[in-house]
Amino acid sequence: MSKEKIALFTIFGGTGDLAQRKLYPSLFKLYQKGYLREHFAVIGTARRPWTDEHYHEVIATSLASLNADPAAVTQFASHFYYQSHDVTDAQHYVTLKKLSAKLDAQYGLQGNRIFYLAMAPNFFGTIAQHLRSEQILTTNGFNRVIIEKPFGHDFASAKELNDQLTATFNENQIYRIDHYLGKEMIQNISAIRFGNSIWEALWNNRYISNVQVTLSEKLGVEERAVYYDNSGALRDMVQNHIMQIISLLTMDQPVEFTEHDIDVEKVKALRSLRTLKPEEVPANFVRGQYAATDQVKDYRSEDKISPDSNTDTFVAGKLMVDNYRWSGVPFYIRTGKRLADKFTRIDIVFKRPIVNIFNHEDVQKNDDENSRLNANVLTINVEPTEGFELRMNAKHVGQGFATTPVKLNFALDSQSVSDSPEAYERLLHDVLNGDATNFTHWDEVAYSWKFVDTIQKYWDEHTPTFPNYQPGSMGPTAADDLLQRDGHEWIYKS
Numbered sequence: 001m002s003k004e005k006i007a008l009f010t011i012f013g014g015t016g017d018l019a020q021r022k023l024y025p026s027l028f029k030l031y032q033k034g035y036l037r038e039h040f041a042v043i044g045t046a047r048r049p050w051t052d053e054h055y056h057e058v059i060a061t062s063l064a065s066l067n068a069d070p071a072a073v074t075q076f077a078s079h080f081y082y083q084s085h086d087v088t089d090a091q092h093y094v095t096l097k098k099l100s101a102k103l104d105a106q107y108g109l110q111g112n113r114i115f116y117l118a119m120a121p122n123f124f125g126t127i128a129q130h131l132r133s134e135q136i137l138t139t140n141g142f143n144r145v146i147i148e149k150p151f152g153h154d155f156a157s158a159k160e161l162n163d164q165l166t167a168t169f170n171e172n173q174i175y176r177i178d179h180y181l182g183k184e185m186i187q188n189i190s191a192i193r194f195g196n197s198i199w200e201a202l203w204n205n206r207y208i209s210n211v212q213v214t215l216s217e218k219l220g221v222e223e224r225a226v227y228y229d230n231s232g233a234l235r236d237m238v239q240n241h242i243m244q245i246i247s248l249l250t251m252d253q254p255v256e257f258t259e260h261d262i263d264v265e266k267v268k269a270l271r272s273l274r275t276l277k278p279e280e281v282p283a284n285f286v287r288g289q290y291a292a293t294d295q296v297k298d299y300r301s302e303d304k305i306s307p308d309s310n311t312d313t314f315v316a317g318k319l320m321v322d323n324y325r326w327s328g329v330p331f332y333i334r335t336g337k338r339l340a341d342k343f344t345r346i347d348i349v350f351k352r353p354i355v356n357i358f359n360h361e362d363v364q365k366n367d368d369e370n371s372r373l374n375a376n377v378l379t380i381n382v383e384p385t386e387g388f389e390l391r392m393n394a395k396h397v398g399q400g401f402a403t404t405p406v407k408l409n410f411a412l413d414s415q416s417v418s419d420s421p422e423a424y425e426r427l428l429h430d431v432l433n434g435d436a437t438n439f440t441h442w443d444e445v446a447y448s449w450k451f452v453d454t455i456q457k458y459w460d461e462h463t464p465t466f467p468n469y470q471p472g473s474m475g476p477t478a479a480d481d482l483l484q485r486d487g488h489e490w491i492y493k494s
């Protein structure tokens with residue numbers, strides 16, 4: 001059976017950074033793999049008055065790093081059409097409708113439509129409303145809309161946005177992108193948990209001491225300063241990516257591995273998160289902003305950032321999940337810009353054995369002040385290495401019976417990494433298949449915002465002392481204190 005998918009993509013924001021850096025290369029990969037062949041077309045729209053010819057050049061440039069066969073690139077680009085369009089102008093949707101109908105007939109697209117809103121979220125409502133009022137949605141095929149992050153600024157704005165979208169689209173037509181859900185090792189969380197009896201048996205508060213999720217970035221705010229300064233790390237990374245990871249780590253086993261059943265379990269997990277009272281925020285969440293070094297500017301001196309900005313470029317926090325499985329287990333999270341390195345990892349720290357029968361003099365060198373054995377740690381390396389690591393205690397080689405920590409390691413080889421689809425490619429493929437498993441659903445978004453809003457509100461009402469961490473570090477020392485107060489420490493230290 002052919003794996004070819006049939007659809008017309010309409011990309012709002014077709015001249016933008018996301019389209020050029022992520023969407024066109026991903027569509028090309030799908031084309032190279034045969035998921036897109038003859039029966040697809042792409043309309044790129046934005047205000048710039050580009051011609052189709054110029055658009056084809058832009059497509060070719062965006063694929064340059066793939067070193068693809070030039071003939072294939074030309075053939076692929078021939079499926080792309082550009083329409084200059086201001087999304088607030090109703091008249092342009094009439095032209096868009098005509099072009100869509102023409103391309104549908106030309107490429108045999110069977111009324112299948114995918115609308116990608118790669119634009120600022122304040123336009124999403126207008127676009128959705130016009131797609132309905134100008135009757136651009138089809139009745140003979142599928143209509144799917146892909147929404148970029150950020151999905152709102154807080155719960156209230158997210159709800160307003162959702163109401164606007166659901167006036168045109170059903171929930172099962174809406175694909176809210178969280179690109180972390182397209183990453184190989186994030187998808188692997190479910191495989192590890194539900195595909196291995198050893199882990200599922202231990203995946204609870206009887207055996208797990210704490211869990212640590214780190215999304216660390218080396219770069220600063222870069223080109224997206226205007227957006228970032230209005231957002232900050234809590235909204236940019238925690239509300240979406242980190243909350244999704246937490247829900248995948250904490251959810252119960254879905255009845256079946258389907259979009260619906262996974263959503264049910266994720267929502268239960270997110271509902272079980274302990275909501276902080278305002279006065280509990282400072283003891284549980286730490287914010288930071290990077291200072292300057294000889295090599296890099298401080299955040300407040302970055303281009304387009306206000307010199308008195310109190311935006312958080314770092315967050316660390318402690319989350320508690322109040323249910324039977326997780327009661328008493330802290331989930332520590334941290335993310336930030338200008339940290340020691342670029343990596344994402346999850347450390348599952350198991351409880352240490354209660355008794356150390358190897359407890360004699362030569363053992364104590366390897367042990368802590370209580371002479372107890374080290375904790376087992378399962379590390380899920382999401383990026384740049386993709387794999388798992390298990391830290392265990394083994395006998396130290398030689399005389400006596402000292403123990404020493406050893407690591408069992410699995411990392412995807414370079415061939416598997418290069419064969420593994422990039423997150424956007426994977427997620428676009430899912431949309432073509434009508435599979436929203438790896439997208440966020442409204443109820444998940446709503447609970448995540450409600451959790452984050454309490455923290456943000458407290459922060460907005462209290463002025464921080466910024467800057468408070470050095471570029472190249474792992475954030476402010478308060479992020480270490482957060483764990484030390486509980487008798488824990490970060491497994492990854494810079």
Ligand SMILES: NC(=O)C1=CN([C@@H]2O[C@H](COP(=O)(O)OP(=O)(O)OC[C@H]3O[C@@H](n4cnc5c(N)ncnc54)[C@H](OP(=O)(O)O)[C@@H]3O)[C@@H](O)[C@H]2O)C=CC1
Pocket residue numbers: 012013014015016017018019045046047048085086087088117118119120121148149150227
């Ligand atoms: N870039 C990235 O890495 C990521 C981006 N995102 C999200 O994706 C979305 C797009 O981001 P990005 O590509 O970086 O943004 P850009 O600013 O690069 O692109 C914005 C696009 O919107 C178009 N546009 C702006 N106003 C109008 C209008 N009135 N009518 C029609 N088109 C308009 C612009 O084209 P023109 O000026 O020609 O009209 C441009 O194509 C945002 O929601 C962002 O938060 C999310 C994650 C990562």
Ligand SMILES: O=C1O[C@H](COP(=O)(O)O)[C@@H](O)[C@H](O)[C@H]1O
Pocket residue numbers: 179217236237344
């Ligand atoms: O969503 C976002 O993610 C990127 C980090 O993504 P990664 O895949 O490179 O880990 C982050 O830089 C950006 O600020 C944020 O909007």
